[in-house]
Structures are given as structure tokens and as C-alpha cells.
Amino acid sequence: MKILHISDLHFPKKLSLFSLRGKAIVGYLNYHVRRRTKHPVVLIAAMVDTIKSLEYDALVISGDLTNVSHPSEFQNAKDVLKPILTDKTFLIPGNHDRYQKRAMGPNPLFENAFAEWMGDSLSPNHYLRTKRIAGKLFVGWDSNLAIPRITANGYVAKEVVEKTVKISEEPYVLVGHHPLWNPNSEIESSSHRMSNRKEVVEGLLTNPPELYLHGHTHTNWVKLPGKETPFTIVNSASSTRLSDSKHECGFHLIELGKQTHYRRFIYSENKFTETNPILYEETEGVV
Structure with a gap:
């Protein structure tokens, strides 16, 4: 089975400051001033075109389609992803x-926009x-x-973890x-990580997943x-960001079989090309 994994897309959308509230004002200004140029439109278009050209059984998107969860950002993200949102998609x-x-709230914006692909x-x-794609069970948190x-x-x-390990054998x-692990x-930092990931x-050890796919x-x-973590963990963030000295960006195509193969694609010279994956042993990082 071939699983294409993208994450942290942060699609740009021009917003009026008058339409923002609370920390969204600071978040939007931070994005607009510091990070907007890191997610150029030409790169986003190249990612969508590359995905359309690849053969895969499932497309997984592990969050951060927007920047400050403004209502118009969700429709914008949906419009950008439209060519690759199919019954193969799980997000x-x-x-x-x-x-x-x-x-x-009572009408969550993410669910309103993407319910069709959320399982x-x-x-x-x-x-x-949960969603079953090409016979494989996908579980989302x-x-x-x-x-x-x-x-x-x-x-x-804890209840979510307990229910997860009982879903299927x-x-x-x-x-x-x-x-769940970092190199x-x-x-x-303490303000960025999952607070109870240990x-x-x-909790997953009684029935661990085959793969854990994430971003962030x-x-x-x-x-x-x-x-400690008897399963593969794959980070494909950020799939729409330019790489720099501190960020190795791109996305993965994972081929599950008797031997699992990891293919990584990066943006270079106005297109996505395949390169070597960045592999770690568990001892090279921490839970």
C-alpha cells in the first residue's frame, strides 16, 4: 500500500485585522510578517501538481491547513486542495x-469544511x-x-487512547x-509539545499502530x-514551506509491504523532486 503524507500546509489568505479576535491578531501579524514568504503560492501549486502525478492509495493530511482558523481560511484551503480531495483522502x-x-463551538469550522474526508x-x-481506504484502517486524533x-x-x-487500542486487532x-517523539x-519547548505524550x-503499547503520521x-x-515506541513515526511538516538552515521540508510517500520504503519529496528549482529520507533510530531522540 502507498500512503502519501502531507502536513502543515498553512495556506496563505489575506485577512482584515478587523475580522480577527484575541490571539488571532498576534498570530496573523506574526504569520504575515515572518512566515508568509516561507509558503509561496508557486510552491503550493507545485505540491498539488506533483501529488496529482504520483500513484498512491491513500492521502493523509495531518493538520494545520489554516493559520489562525479564520472562517474564510477554511474555504480557501478547501479550494486549493480540491484537485486532490477524493475518497482516498483522510485528514x-x-x-x-x-x-x-x-x-x-457548536459548529466547528474544520468539520464544516472537511467532514466528507474526515471519516x-x-x-x-x-x-x-476512522476511515478505511484500500482495505487499510486509518484512525484520526x-x-x-x-x-x-x-x-x-x-x-x-486517556479515554481516546484506550478506545483506539480496542478498535481493531x-x-x-x-x-x-x-x-510523539523528537530527534x-x-x-x-514546553509551550509547543503534547503535554502528556509519555x-x-x-497507552498505545497494548496494540500499537503500524505507523504514526504527524506534523507540527x-x-x-x-x-x-x-x-519504547515499537512503531514507525513519520513527520511530513511542512509540505508547503521553503527549506532553510533550520527546516528540512517536504512530504513522504510511504510504501507498506514486507519491507517498508520511505520516499521523500522536496521543493527545489521550482519543482518537487525525490530525495533521501531523513531516518532516525529511536535512541537518537526522546519521547
Whole structure:
């Protein structure tokens, strides 16, 4: 099976400051001044065109389609992704898609825009969704917290982990936004990481996923199975960002089989080309 994984798309959308509230004002100014040029429109178009040309069985998008979860950003993201949104697609929200509490509420904006590709909900009280694509079971989490402070912490409730490991005895692919492991060179700050990820990893051990796909930290990597996390962890963030000295960006095409192969694509010279994946052993980082 071939799984194409993209994340942290942060599609640009010009917004009026008068339409923003609270921390969204600071977040938008930060994006507009510091990060907007890192996500050029030409790169985004090249990513969509490249995906259309590749052969894959499932397309996974692990969150952050927007920047400050403004209502118009969701429609913009949907319009950009339209050529590749099919029954092969499975996606979850990132912290920027839950940036404001008004993006959640009784009519959550992410769900309103992308319900068709989010799979089926298994819990009335928690975000836990599944979708079967080409015979493979995909499980989605929402690890994001909509809080007023300028932080990006994550959290997954114990009940969600317990229900996840009981869904099926067959191999499954788990999709979340926050990392469960970081290489030593990419340790997250206390205001950016999933606050209970050690407990989450321990809870998964009774029936671990075949793969955990995530984003959030804008540097690509593949963490191979180890003793503490006996499953592969793949980070494809940010798929729409220009690489620089601190960020190795792009996306992955994962070929599952008796031997799993990891193909990585990066933007260079106005197009996406295949390059070597960045592989880590578990001992080269921390949960």
C-alpha cells in the first residue's frame, strides 16, 4: 500500500485585522510578517501538481491547513486542495485549525469544511475518527487545544487512547498532529509539545499502530521502530514551506509491504523532486 503524507500546509489568505479576535491578531501579524514568504503560492501549486502525478492509495493530511482558523481560511484551503480531495483522502485538524475557540463551538469550522474526508466518529464526547481506504484502517486524533494564550500545546485524553487500542486487532495507521517523539536536534519547548505524550505512548503499547503520521514541527523525519515506541513515526511538516538552515521540508510517500520504503519529496528549482529520507533510530531522540 502507498500512503502519501502531507502536513502543515498553512495556506496563505489575506485577512482584515478587523475580522480577527484575541490571539488571532498576534498570530496573523506574526504569520504575515515572518512566515508568509516561507509558503509561496508557486510552491503550493507545485505540491498539488506533483501529488496529482504520483500513484498512491491513500492521502493523509495531518493538520494545520489554516493559520489562525479564520472562517474564510477554511474555504480557501478547501479550494486549493480540491484537485486532490477524493475518497482516498483522510485528514485531521492541527492546532492552527483550532487556533480560536470560535473555530470549535457548536459548529466547528474544520468539520464544516472537511467532514466528507474526515471519516466516521466513534465517540460523542471525544474526537476519534476512522476511515478505511484500500482495505487499510486509518484512525484520526485531534490533539489540539484552543486556548487564549499564544501556545501550541497538545493533549490526547486517556479515554481516546484506550478506545483506539480496542478498535481493531488488525494493523492500523494512526494520524495525529503533535509528535510523539523528537530527534535530539528538534526538542520541542514546553509551550509547543503534547503535554502528556509519555502517557499516550505507554497507552498505545497494548496494540500499537503500524505507523504514526504527524506534523507540527516543520522538519521532516522518519523514526524507525524501537523498544519504547515499537512503531514507525513519520513527520511530513511542512509540505508547503521553503527549506532553510533550520527546516528540512517536504512530504513522504510511504510504501507498506514486507519491507517498508520511505520516499521523500522536496521543493527545489521550482519543482518537487525525490530525495533521501531523513531516518532516525529511536535512541537518537526522546519521547
